[in-house]
Amino acid sequence: MPNNNQPASQGSEQVLDQFKNKIASELGVQLGGDRTSRENGSVGGMMTKRMIEFAEQNLKGGTRI
Incomplete structure (x- = not known):
């Protein structure tokens, strides 16, 4: 199935x-x-976690992204 x-x-x-x-x-x-889906998925999960942390920090400071 094409992306x-x-x-x-x-x-x-x-x-x-x-x-x-x-x-x-x-x-x-x-x-x-x-590679296993666990290995590849761990990267996607950490990316999501970091992006959420970034957004939360910027929202607390009143900065618009």
Whole structure:
């Protein structure tokens, strides 16, 4: 099944890929189709956690994202 998702803004796909690779490196996980869903999913979970933390910190400070 093809992936038809479109990035929210121009250049965001590249930034998210860099973020994903940074998190994978921190967790010591090598991403890929030959890896378990637990390994790949741990990266996505940590990305979500960090983005939520970032948003919460900025909302507390009254900064609009």
